[in-house]
Structures are given as structure tokens and as C-alpha cells.
Amino acid sequence: MKSKYSIFSLARNAQNYHKDWERAWRSPTPKAEYDAVIIGGGGHGLATAYYLAKNHGLTNIAVVEKGWIGGGNTGRNTTIIRSNYLQDSSIAIYELSRSLYEGLSQDLNYNMMFSPRGVLMLCQTQHELRAFQRTAHANRLAGLDCRMVTPTEVKEIVPIINTDPNCRYPILGAYYQPRGGTGRHDAVAWGYARGADALGVDILQNCEVTGILRDGGKVTGISTTRGEIKTKKIGVVTAGHVSTIMDMAGIRMPIESLCLQALVSEPIKPVLDCVVMANTVHGYMSQSDKGELVVGGGTDPYNNYSQRGSFTALEHTVTALVETFPIISRLRMLRQWGGIVDMTGDRSPILSKTDIEGLYVNCGWGTGGFKAIPGSGFVFADTMANDRPHKIAEPFGLNRFAEGRLIDESVAAAVAH
Amino acid sequence: MLVVTCPVCDASGDETDFHYGGQAHVKRPATTDPVNITDEEQRDYLFIRHNPKGLHFERWRCDRGCGKWFHAARDTMTLEFKATYGITELPPVELMKEAKGPWAEFFKKRLKEKA
């Protein structure tokens, strides 16, 4: 068992200049065989491993990561956490996730800084207003704590916002989730890794999967850059790279990989203490604890694996935000980056068994899956352990695309971040 | 910001002067036989997409130029355009041969037909 993190352990270790801290997770050599292997050391993969071990007693398992854990989209997202989606099936998984976030730091004994500072989604056209009113009704009956707020309330919550009624898209109101917010993205990956490792899970970094081994309709293992590994259960959780992995198993996916960008400003003293999303003009912004403004926008339209996006996408977002928050005009962009997001045909995720026995897939979180990490890991672990979809995972099966049973959130005029 | 060149009017400009049209060579089953289409065929037509890391084949429209649709072969890692070709045409043979994974399967038949 790992020594517990606390103010006391900090003080104790300070005595000898922090020379005695142990590793947050081991760096084991791959075993020849595991009971289950998770491909992809992002938030979803690590959470899946953690819950497989914690809730289902599967501890002889490995997370296989081609690079460094959390180096994918989990490490490059704008960390918005909310659950006020429109469709019942979406609400179910995102709210399970959000509520798990509430206690995650304590559960993992790793402060991932869940900050329920509130998420405001602006209504800037009649149509958007009506769409969010509808969402508000649906969410209330589903039991979510959310409400519509007036332009005046918006101004109180976010004093720096432009509420000029004559501006291009005046703010007609906003949809507000007070217990939505942000979290420390890296810490989510590291916390789950440390938690899983403590339960015996092997986290294999710098280990790229190059093939899925099969015997007829069954999986038997994987080949990796660190050798072959036998296993009867494989969970593919590789986001932007899911198509390439599933191709190895001969399964074609309803997925396209696009580049989504984000950027941060230079750090400044606090000016914004909630998350603001302006979907009509395609921009959203929050301020991190370190002080930088964290900004995200839309994707480039074309397939892209380069983790570098087009300047225009970023330019449109910034232009929109300068109009929404005029004071940022004289602030400066510090860094921009991109991530490869896995977009499905209906923009909703896939949590599914496949036609191949022992092969499961968790992907399609696209631009909005950070908020879903705990919930997704929770139900996907259950799905893998019991070889049947967890109730909450069921609507997200691959079969929905042949049945026309799409889960379309764009209906709510909301972007999925 | 990519530079795209239209094979129809030879105008070349920023990607924002063009419109991206998704994967190329997707067959619409109903056009040839509206009656016998399985749910799976319809799913493949609507949702299943080639998503290669590397050489990809796609559709673009010369939005701010001649307004015509065309095909392009582009590398999704370097984002370099390898070729553009007519909207009713197949890619240059050498690119069909270069293609990997699902694209290779797709072009195998076409190459046979050509040969």
C-alpha cells in the first residue's frame, strides 16, 4: 500500500528535503499475459483500469500506452466539466461522471482540484434561448441542479462580459450549471494511474500497440513495440487513434479524427471565476488557478493527425472572445496547441462490445470527453468485467448506427465541450 | 492554413476559400438500387469512414473560385496534398498503389479493372 498524501506527510518529507517520496506509479516490465489489457493510457483508459481493479477485483491487468500517460487529449483539453446535456442517455453518463468528480480527490488520495465554479452557456439568439430553455426543462426533470439566468445575473456572475444590448449577438440569457466547473487535467490521469498502480495494475508506457492477435472470432493478445502480450480481454480506449487500432482487428469505425485546438493567455490576476461558453460565436473561456485564461473553440473540418491545427480556427475563437470579453484585447496569447479528437457520426461517444469476442471499444468522446472520464471508466469497466453493456453504456453501442438510433446533442444548440 | 489548388480552374488559395467535403469515393447505394439496401449498407454509406493516419482521399469544393467539386489525395500527418483529380475520376494509379489499410482494399478492385 502506498503511503498516504497529506499535509503531515508533506511536513515529514520536508525534514529530509523530500528525498524519500516513493514513485506515484511503478514502471514495470510487461508480463507475458494479463487477464485484461487496456490500450490507451489516457483518462478513460486509466479510469477503466482503476475501476476494473477496484470494483471488479481484476488486478492482473495492464494499461498499454504508446507514449506517456495523459499525453493524449486528456493532457491537452480545456477541462470543462458539466452534465447538462439534452438527451436522457447523455445526461445519465455525464452526471454519473460529474458526481464521481465531486469526491475523486479523496477517493484517489490525489488532489485533482475539481473546481465546481459553475458553467455558463450563453444564449445569443432566440433560437439558442429556446433550445436551452428546453434543455433546462429536461435537466430539471432528470434531477440536475441547473437553471436559466437573466442577462443581469450573467453580468453579476461574470462582470467582464459584454452585455451591450446592441452588440452583434446580444446576451439574451444563459443556461447555468452551478456545480459544473473544471479540474486539473494532468492530475486526473496521474491520480487514476497512482490509484490503479496501488491496486496492482501495470502501467506500461512507451509501449505502442502494433497489432491485435486473434483466433477466429476471439482476441488472444496484442503485439507491441515491447513484445507480444497474451490476453482474452482488450479494451481499446485510444480516442483519436481508435480507427488505426480497430483496423488492426478488421473493424471499421464510424469515426473521423480531426484537430481541435486550445490556447492559453499569459497569467493574470483573477478576472473570471466560472466557465463561459458562447456557442453561437464558437468560443469558450475559463481561468486556471495559475492565472492563465484557458480558451477553446472549434475543430478544423478535415482529417488531421498532426496535433497542429489551422490558424483560422483559433483566430475565429479569439475574435469571438474579444467581442465577448472586451478586456482581453490587450492580453496576450502564451501558447496554442492541438489534439486529435475522435468524432462520431452523431457526435456522441461509443461504449461498446464488438463482433469480436473479448474486444471492447470506448471512444468517440471527441471534443467533450474529459468531463466523462470517471463515469466512462466506471461503466466501461463494468461492461468489460461482465461482458455485457452496463445499463448506462447500452445506448452508446455501435449497433445504433445501423438502427438509426442516433444520440444527437447538436439539437440543443450546444457544442459538446 | 493549407494552400489548396483547384484542378478545374487552377485557382490556388487558402483552405478558407475552399469547402471540405469529407471522404472521397463513398458510394450512395440508393442511386443504383433503391430497393435492396441492407441496414448495414446504409450505415456504411452514412457513417463508416476511412480514417487513415497518412494518405487519404477526400472531396473539396472550389468555394470562392469556380464553385466546382473535386477530389484530392492528402497526407493526414504532414497535411501535404499529393494530387487533385476530377470529381468523377479515380486517383492516379501510383497513389492507388501507395494507399494503405481500408483504402488499399478499396482500390484493389479498381486497379484490377484498370489493368
Added chain:
Amino acid sequence: MSKNPYRLSNGGARIDRARKVTFSFDGKDVSGFAGDTLASAVLASGQKVFGRSFKYHRPRGLVGLGSEEMNALIGVGEGNKHEPNLRATQIEIFEGLSAESQNRWPSLKYDIGAINSKFSRFIPAGFYYKTFMWPKSFWKHVYEPFIRKAAGLGKAPEGRDPDTYEHMHIHADVIIVGGGIAGLAAAEAAASTGVKVLLCDENPVLGGIADLTAGMIDGECVVDYADAAALRLAALPNVHILTRTTVVGHYHHNYLMAFERVGDHDPAILASGAPKHRLWKIRANKVVVATGALERPIAFANNDRPNIILASAVRGMIGRYGVTPGSTGVVFTNNDDAYLTAFALKNAGVNVRVVDSRARADGALVKRAMADGIDVQLSSVISAVEGTLGVTAVKIAAYRKGQGRVITEKKVDCDFIAMSGGWNPALHIWCHNGGKIQFDDGLQSFRPKSHTDNIVAIGAANGTMSVEATLLEAQGLAKKAKKFKVEEPVRGALESLWFAPATGKYNEGNKHFIDFQNDVTAADLELAQREGYESIEHTKRYTTFGMATDQGKTSNLNGLGVLSEATGKTIPEIGVTTFRPPYTPYSFGSIAGALTGELFLPVRRTPIFKWHTDHGAVFEPVGQWRRSYTYPQASEDKHQAINREILCVRNKVGMLDASTLGKIEIKGPDAAEFLDRMYTNTFSTLKVGKCRYGLMMNELGFLTDDGVTVRLADDHFLMHTTSGGADRISAWLEEWLQTEWTQYKVFVTPVTEQWAQFAVAGPHARDVLSKLVPDFDISNEAFQHMSFKQGHLGGTPVRVFRISFSGELSYEVATPANFGQGLWNALMEAGDEFGLSAYGTEALHVLRAEKGYIVVGDESDGTVTPIDVGMEGMVSKKKADFIGKRSLEQSFLKSPNRKQLVGLLTEDPTEVLPDGAYAVAVVKDKPPMEMIGQVTSSYMSPTLGRSIAMALIQNGRARMGEVISFPLEGGKVMKATITDTVFYDKEGGRLHA
């Protein structure tokens, strides 16, 4: 003592001692000279502390000379003109400039936050991941607010930015990034071939560090060569030079962004109408990276004390501004270049000694120093620094590579340190778009290796540290290389020094800073390793090393060096983090450019827009259009106005500006068959001169658009689309024609904007038109519902469609846009006696709802089929194929439990169901409750004197008469009866009146 004790009596190539400039720093006046930077002027005044550090709030002074500065971050200007986090070394002073230091309270000297450094031992890297977890609620309410207040650097400005910004595009055959001798020589070489050359440098003056570089080029010293080259280039017509312009990013296909500070250094320029900043969008055939090299500090105990400055920066302060950091200095180096600083100090009459960590140093410069009698101590390091707000003394200790702690040290008094740990090529631009790099043992640093783009690196940016070789590389851009005669000192080898040991078992009790701005020490990096954050990317994120506003320009390599010694891995094995744009931070304002306020996003105006404004219209955005929502008069509120407009249409006659409706001309032998493919219903059977309402699905089987299409001739149609759909649908038709049904002979021409179009609706509609003496028969018999006529009204050419979206007798009159306002006025006049008034989109929505007409986007939301909204009859059974047909067969779209469109009548007729309210199967006292459908449109109908609504309800059509419940906020439950959707004039008599 003079006001500027550290201003040397002479020297200072960049300042004009004749022009005195006064500005304020932290409230007190400072005087400098034209050409000074804020850094040089303040340093001259004897002030050493410029700011406080991020985490420990330690006092910090200058380190650099230019954009690499990481400590001296300054706030400039006040109120809505305030700009935080500017580098003192880049701020050019002007009369009246007001500046302030940051991240300290109450003052630089006494900063409360500094207690953090007392606790520093308890708050190593990542400490916050290990604590602040109890009690749970404290993170949000106690810990986080505290951390947030402490963090952050400068403060944001207040209010809207009063200055302007703009973009500019430029295309060049060659762009040269960096105007040092490498860039200058390359520009001349490239220009000589006649191609278009763009040369950008972030500094006000070209030449880079030519003035800090020893040597002679063709008999003149390096800086004179640079100045002359700059003049020659300025005269060439094929060369465009941008100074004060930082190339911030290199993107795909040789697209680059450059940030020009147009007016920052001189308010007069802004006053003349120039933008504050200009963002250059550059498209280049070839990119030349001549971005030079950045000097690195050395990690020694308390190396962050004020007045510990990079050797080249000290040299620059003396040479450029005639300023010295102090009167007694120690040069601490591991390479020859820093000896140039020792000479500069000596020449300026400043006491100087050299501490060199190398055992063997026999370069020409070292020899000269010894010959000149400068005290040079080899095999030595600085093991300790005394002083807090400045340097008072250093301790010097003997050093062997790889040795542990220091035992004996010798104290030497001094008031500043000039350090040089070697030079790192500035690889940012090279790497932004995926350039590969390699480790160079000579430099103990990375240099460019390979790239897939058309890009080269030259000079110091390429790791080429000799002038001669630099000039040679530049000749690569010429057709035939130019020969230069270069003399320069032969340099001895550099010896890496990643960590200068101090006393104490773990060198404890002092800090070796690696990342100054984020307060990351060598110990923090080692801790990250111990805890398993081994990947350099993990180390970076765990310690925030390299994540500050300087992005680790000067510190990253030192970090790698420390990690390499801690882990035994080589530096290349450890690897580097990703270089990302921008090279230095730049303003959001410049990214937005001109597109703020009214230019942010275009507003589309109809020909009647001005009239609407003049008549008090309240607008609503529809796509990019602005449409009149309603026209409140004198005392009316919106609702009264809307009701008046509705009743006016029902009882008299109203007029709506429908110009935004999409209009598309479609012509060709196959036009009819083509329309049959596009619409769910059939158009090949439509008679010439007749109109038909059509529905469009997307391939998923969901409603996307609707509208009335007219057959103008056998092979010629005019299609109307929704206002929002106009552009999308015409592009869509083109797409199908070009990509799927290429055999069709059909032309499609969108003509939306050619026409102003008005709906004249109400019992008196015909009377109004008649008054304008139409030259066509508009009698009910001759001009029936759903038919079309062309002619003149009041002498104005018109197309008239007898169609109705209000359920009243109604004509849509279209006239060429420039006649629109005239005809509108004429109709208003003609209608006066019948009580004609304008109505807006909201009245329109109520009118159509009373008739049960759907609005795509209200009744449908992208997941709704024509069958769901009860239009099965309009989905052809006969046609073999049309867009979306097959998807209707998917099991889920056929499911009996789908939501179907129904009408709703509330139990209490005075109550209006809220838009989007959900009905539930069973009302429970608290959620969750099972939802069975939602309201799509809901209004108080003045016509019927009661509320009406439409809703999509599971299996609704089978539930006519059933009463369903809508639990609302605050526990209230509204009940409503399911009816059909037509609430008014079910027989449709009024249409045909």
C-alpha cells in the same frame, strides 16, 4: 550622487544623450534618454529589483537583453490602456510613459507574498496534489481562492480597448526570420536573385547581436557591416523589411504569423491613425530561420538574486545604452564568449574578475584576458550569493566536473554577476511545424536536423557560432556565393556546467533556479524524477518547468542538463518538450484585427432595413440576417405590439418583409426529375404557373428545409427555401448535381438577393394590390391560391405568388431589390385606408401556429422526420428514390414509440405552456420523472383568445383527447389536452377567399 549613478559617462550606441525622456515607474519619475529601454533606464537609476517571482515572491532583477527576459515583467499604461506582463527589455521609453512592477504587495521592496519563501521547504513541486483535500468543501471555498489570488502575474485592463488593430497579408518568395548578420547576409543573397524577400526582426534595429560580436568583416567590424547591409537592403525594391515584428508562428504550407508593434513605442504614431498592432499573415515559398541563439544562465545557489545578469546582456547594456549594472562584477562562465563582457566592463572602468568552471581554457579571448591582467580563476564556480534585494558578495569554490558538495569557499565582494552557461540556438520557428533537431556536443545544445517543409536554418539558429561560417551559410541563398574576408578570435571549447555545487549535503538551504519565472529549482526537477514523473513531458507538467511566459527560452536546456545528471541518461535520451507558437506572447487584439464591434460578424440587411429601424422595429438575428421581430408603437410593449400585428392580419391586412427567404432558379430538361430527387414529394406533376409546398430531408431522413416552389416554365422552376437555409440548400443542389447525378442537364442559380419580397396578408390583401393597378388579372378566379403571376404593380416590375403562411388570403410580392423600398412605401400608402400595418417574425410565428403550420427548426430539431410531424402524406410512396428515403426504413425511425407532432390546449386557457416544457408519464413529487415529449411552439393566440401549443409527444397521434402533465419549476404542474394541430379555420376557407 547623481540621479543615474549607473549611467556611464560615455558610450551607448542606441541612445541619444541630447534627448532626455522622463517617465514614471511605480509612481516615481525616472529619466533616461531617447533610445533607452525601460530596463536600461531603470538600471541606470540604480534600481535592481524589477519584479517578484511567481510562487515564492522572491525579489527579481533583469536577466536578459530582449524578448528572452523572464523576470522583469512590467505593467504599462492605465485603465483601459493598461497592458500587463511586458518585458522591461522590450519597452522603448517615451515621454509620459507610466509603468509599474507586478505580483507584489504593497511594494517591490516589501512584499507580503514573500512569506511563501519562508515556507518554500514545505511547498516543493506538485505539493498541491498531495494536500488541500480535507475537508472536501475547502478546495472550492478556501484553498483555491487563496491560491488563485497568490498566482497570476499582472492585472488585466479595465473596459473596452480604445485602440485599433488590423491584419495584413503578404506573399514572399523568401521570408527571413531574424535580422542579425545571418539574416542580413541571407536577405542580400536572396535579393540578388531577383526574388521577393521579406525580412522580419523583433527589435527596433536590425543587426541582432552583431554589436556584441567580436571580429572584422572585409575590414570593418561586425556591427558596421550589419548597419551597412541594413541600409543596402532598405534601398532594394524586391525587399520588404519589418522591424519591431516578431514572427510568432510557423504553420502548415509555409504559412507564418508575424506580430508588428506599430504604435507601442510612440503615442504620436497611434494618434496619426495607425493601428496599435498589426498581424501579418505571411505565405512564403521558402523560410529562412536566422533567429540566432539565446544565452543560458547557470544553475548556482541563489542564482536568481537581482543583478545576476546574462553576460551578453551586460555587454549590451554597456554598448547600447552606456549603463552598467554595478561597479564591481564577477563574470561566471563555462565558455569563451563571456570574456567579451569582461573586456567591455574593463573598458568601461568597472572592476571585473572571471570565474571559469573549465579546467582548460586556452582560447584567444581567455589568453587576452589574462594578458590584460584580468583575474581569471579556472576550475572554479560561484557556490553562494549574498544579498537579497541585490548582490553584495559571492563565494567562490574550486570545482571538478561531477563533484558533490562544496567544502571550502572564498568570499569576494561584488555588486553584480554576469553569467554565461553557453548558447542555445533559437529553434522555435524551426520546430513549430515539426522540424527535427539533433544534439551538438560542441554547443552542448540542440541544433536543427531535418524538416519536411521548404525551410533552412542559418547562423547561430543553426548552431553556427562563427561569423565566417554564418556568412557562408547565408550565401546558400545566392546564385553564386559572395566571398567575405573575416577575422575573428579562435574560440576554445565550451564545457557544460549544469549544476554548480554548494555547501550542504543536498546543497540544501539555498535554491538553484532553473525556471526563474515559475520558481522551478534543480531540486524540484529531481523530485519529479524520484516520484516517477520520468518523461520530460511529465516533469514539465508536474513542476511547470518551461511553462511560464518565457516558455523556458533560456532555461529549458539547463533543466535537461540537471535531469541528465540526476538520471544518468544523456540529454537526447531525455528529449525536449514540444515547441509551440507563439515565439513570444502577442495580443488577442491583433488576432481579432479589425473584426470587432460592427465588423465582428457581418449583419445582412434587407432592402427595407432602414425603414424597419426608422419605424421602431425590434430585431432578431436569423442566420446573419437581422429581421424585424415586431414594431412596438408609442406606449406598447412587445406583446401588445405582436397581438396588434396578428389581429391586423386576421381582420384587416398586414405586410411582412420576407426578402430573406431563399430563392433559387433551377432550369434544364432534367429540372423536374431533379426536384423529385430533392423533395420528399413530387414536382414533375406540377403545372406551369402553379406553386407547390415541398419538404426536404437530409440523407438521415430528418427534415432540413421546406418552402414553396413555382414552375415558371416546363423546364424552369423557382425554389423558395427558409431564410436560414438559402445558401446551404443552393450549395446542396449544386453538390448533388456535380457529384451524384452528373448526367442531369440542370443549371442552378441562387437569386435570393436579387429580390425584395413582401407578404401582403389579410382579408383586404387583394384590395391593397388592386389599388396599385396591377397589369394582370388578380380576381380570385383568375389568380387562385397556390398560383403565380408576373407583371407590374404601380409601374414596378413584380413577381406575385398567391401563397400563405398565415392562413389568410395572402400574396407574396417580389420586386428587384433596388425597387424594394419604393414598392414597400407604395403598398403602405395603398393599404392605409384598409388599416395595413407591418408585422414582424413573431406575429408570423403565432399566425402560422394558429394554423398548425410547422417551422423547420421549431417543430423539428434535426432528429425529426416528416412522418413525425404528421406529413406522411407528403412523403411520396411512388417515387423509387429521393434524398433520405432509405433512412426512413431504419428500425428506430419506424418505431411506434417515436414522438409525433400534436396540438395542445391547456386546461386553463389563459395559461401559456413554457417553450420546451416536457410532459411526463407520471408526475412524481421529485425527479427523476419519465419524459414523454416536449412543447415545440407555444403562444397566447389573440385570434382564439386562448393559449395554443404544439408538441412532440410519444405516440401522440394515438392519444387524441388525452390530458398530459407538464411539471414546471417550483412544483407547479400544467395540464393540457392533446388535439390536432390546426386551431383556426380548419377548412381553410380564408385562404381561398
Added chain:
Amino acid sequence: MLEPQFESALAHRATPENLSISMREITERGMIDLRGLATDKKFMAAVKSVLGFDLPKAPRTSSTWGDLKALWLSPDQWLILCTRSKTAALLAELNSALGKIHSLAVDVSDMRSIIRLDGEGVRETLMKGSSLDLISDDYKAGTVRRMRFAEIAALLHVVEDNVIDLYVFRSYAEYSWAFLLKAARKGSEVKLFKK
């Protein structure tokens, strides 16, 4: 009232001041959008019989004949320019000449607003909102180019070295005008590669 009342999109805009170039709306021009296949000899001949000259086939070029101009828009689309008052007659002639030939000719005189930009620096002014290399030789007099301008679609016609007509859809006229007022502001001039 039996006379149609004419009012252009920018009628109420005053002549701008304090600009580095001059700028005005052109209203007296008629426009016909003509669709047909350049490869269809009958079509090309029929059109020539009316216009008196061949439709330009080369991308981005235009041909002129007296007060008639034809601007290339696409291999199967041209914009015919004439005096506004003669548009209806010309359209009628075209249609009768074209008869059953597969084609589509529409009077679009009111669909676009035309802004005439005149003076030293027009190209640079436009380059503040267009990514095209307007100072290059590709944009000699006579050149026609559709482009993205600021946030909208526009059509550009180089009349002379320093004279350019900018065609924008009528509803965007005000936006384009406002953008140009800002871009051409005195004091913000940019000269590219000019000494």
C-alpha cells in the same frame, strides 16, 4: 405612383473622408448571370451573336465590347455587365437567341452592390481583408476573381492598375463599406515592396 422608385444599398452613405483612397458605389450597371457550357459550340455561338464577342474561356479573365463586358466566373458561368437601362432588352435578346439550348440567363442587376475603389494603394487596402497576392502580376487590368473578403464572399474586377471594382452581395454592402472605411483610414497605409 407609376414610376418605380430606385434606391441602392449604399444610397444613404455619405462620400467618405480622411481615406487614403477614394471609394464610391456604382449603381448604373446592369448584370446578367449566364449559365451554359463553354464546351457547347451552339451555346457559345448564340451568345456571341448577341454580345458581338466571344465569352472568355480562360479562368479569371474578362472581355469587353463597348459598354458590354463578360466576366468569367466558372467554366459554365459568366457575369454579363451592361448599362442598367438596357438589361431587360439584352436579357430578352439572349433568351431568344438561346432558345432551346441548355442554358440559364437571369437578371441579377440588384443582387450585388458594386464598390469602386480608386487610387494609389487600393490593392494593399484590399489585402487587409483578402489573402490573395493582389500586388502580383496575376492581377493585371481585366482580371476577375472571386474571393473571401474579411468575413464575406466577394468578386473582384481589376479595372485599371489603381482602380478596382468590388462586387458584394447587396445585404453585405454596409458591412463591406464599414470594413473598407477602417482599412483605408489615413495613417494606416501599408506599402508592400515599395520604396
